[in-house]
Amino acid sequence: MKYDAIIIGTGQAGPPLALSLAKKGKKVAIIEKNHLGGTCVNTGCTPTKTYIASARRVFVARNSEELGVGIEGKVKVNLKQIKRRKDDLIQESRDSWEKSFSEEPGISLIRGKAKFIDSKSIEVDGKIFSAETIYINVGARPRIPEGFENVPVLTNETMLELEEIPEHLIIVGGGYVGLEFAQMFRRFGSKVTILERGERLMKKEDEDISEAIAEILKKEDIHIRFKSECISAKPAGEGVEIQLECETGEPSIKGSHLLMATGRIPNTDELGLDAAEIKTDKKGYIQVNERLQTNMDHIFALGDCNGEGAFTHTSYNDFQIVDSHLQGTEKKYLSDRISCYAAYIDPSLARVGMNLEEIREKGLKANIAIKPMKEIARAKEMGETDGLLKIYTEEGTDKILGASFLGTRADEYIHAIIDVMYADAPYTVIKNAVHIHPTVSELIPTMLQNLKPVK
Template sequence: MSRRFDAIIVGAGQAGPSLAGRLTAAGMSVALIERKLIGGTCVNTGCMPTKALVASAYAAHLARRGRDFGVETGPVAIDMKRIRERADTVSANARTNNEKWLRGMERLTLIMGHARFTGPDRMEVNGEEISAPSIFLNVGGRANVPDFPGVNDVDYLTNVSILQLDTLPEHLVVVGGSYIGLEFAQMYRRFGAKVTIVEKGPRLVSREDEDVSEAIREIMEAEGITVRTGAECISFAPHADGIEVGVDCNSGSPTEIGSHALLAVGRRPNTDDLGLDAAGVAVDARGYIGVNDTLETNVPGIWAMGDCNGRGAFTHTAYNDYEIIAANLLDGADRKLSDRILGYALYIDPPLGRVGLSEGEARRSGRPLLISKRPMTRVGRAIEKSETKGFMKILADAETRKILGTAILGTGGDEAIHGILDMMNADVDYGVLQWAVPIHPTVSELIPTVLGDLKPVD
């Protein structure tokens, strides 16, 4: 005899608890199942601890630059144990607050355990079968570990295990030159480690435009980070000094010897041990759960939210998945995934704020384009802070006069990008923002100026 609920939510990451709150407030009985830590990736191994580490790294970097601002600080010492404790505290506090909220929620049953489907409307957890007419999957993802030669012969790090370090690596080799890899590379360089980035592709962050990639490489190299691109045959082997990483690049040494190696080569969904076959839920070749425009799977009554559906690998997209589902089920709305305008950020220093199409994507669309670009050396706020690396670039449709996409690589770029994101969601002529009166001195105040310089592309 199974225990019956109105809804089952699997996973207490970003989307799950919020959906539980809406469903229980609507009078439904809900089972929320979590097999490990309340809060999911963001709270425990993603955004919160890593951005706490980024903040510590920035403090160290700024302290070393004290003389640039007329401040004498003396030698800068790094206490990795204290740095780790601070990040752990940030995560623990958020996790505890989430758990208290959930345990006090009326009509919610919080179950700690691993859930697997036994049918399209039922699951087994801790030896008990539970069932519900509506099931919501919010199971997240984990670090991808490719089958590199020798990878199982060495003690590599992932984005999770590196958070446990409380000593400074002598030489950290980061395999993967995208978002996770770049953030850890810069922070550990600022903590004092020697750092090498190994990237299989021809440039860093290959999803971005070449000018963005090149500017990011310059930022990394200016801080003493070695960047090895074009690493076609990555391999691993034990070495007396740690780990030998074979890179087989077009130039330079064929290997890098590191005391530690971090694998930052993408993510994979936590869907391989859910018993999806028993429910008939379809996945793609990479294991992501297929969903339609309203997040429902191919099985009626089963939805997938967050990283596991492959429709966004960010905390804010997971939360928006919850918003879409809740609005449609409880508010009579007709919200769709296809209405979402994706914005995101890369949290190196200076950060990259991005929304919409890249220049390459816009050019390939064949539409008539306008483009404007301004270096941060011409942004007063950046000059005042002596943080002038990067640039701002805006793309617009020449016929509709709608903004298509923007990149702001520079101080405050992760915040300033929201002015563009809001205008794109409002779906209005860019002239509306061009004639706004922004606050001085800010990074955002230059956006109307950049819009005023929009010119047809070659």
């Protein structure tokens, strides 16, 4: 039961690392207690974006009259069929990884729950596996706050197993996950209420971005209650009733289904990390250095469980960082990474680098360019003018500090900014570029010709 390396978890970092190690002639064990593929494949990117695609088709079918397209009869939503398509795509990805592992003689796929016995030994269902190097890639799971033990609570995982559309979906949390589900199920036909304890949605974004998102959702008849702290819940007939601490509105609300979208916690609590003397922070995230090493030099933590990123692309980049040091050439480090992500509401939000609050906290002198989507020809031609584009540059260096794009296809053209930032080039490079007309991204050079000081 001795291996050169053990990998715990098959999220986005684990499988490519296993294949890379095996191709170097290493004997590798990869352990998985559940389905292959981790969050992205099973309960994250693949299934939710499949649902969002269906919701988008519903929205377009019902909202095309301004473009001269009318549909006679009722637009029907078949959630069972949507779920079946989602399940097929998930299974295709699982099968692909299963095939990859089976075809590589250097990899042993071990099914079961892993627990450290000591810093070089792992127990799985009573069997002991040991290795000189261990990689932890166990991901994270939805957080369920106290006070909701006695009601059926849905998470981003269990929402995807429903086969009937909720009559009234109550969502606790105004972050990225909550808003994606709010919009998709509103488009499927549910009445939707969002309960947000803060004063605005997506609190990590600039205030004008948050306000624009709220207006987009309200136009689709999604009810949002701010400053509403959820205390507890109890059954109410076939549904649920939630008790609130709130400044306005009723102190309780009833619905047919309850989705908790209140953040995530790392899957590190049952790994037996103490036996391996691996250090975590107060939230349970495994502490790592620039190379993703833990305090134990031969143990690494990759993906969501290290608290250094919560996205598929950051998890895969964790693999790239570790693998670069195994390869010994063109070494990568955690500090090389520039924060970027997207929220797949419609229109999408895409973000890279710093926002206004972070710029002010660092005391940087910055300039800003803003362009409402309603002023962009391509957006007007498509009839999709909600949102705005924002870019921040640093005075003196001319480097791009960050950008927030809220608009149709923003998750694609944000990469024009990301690439310039990774090149460590001044904004003038893209300001002087010639982009294709008619596109949304053709306005990026134009925006950068009209920078103004941040007040």
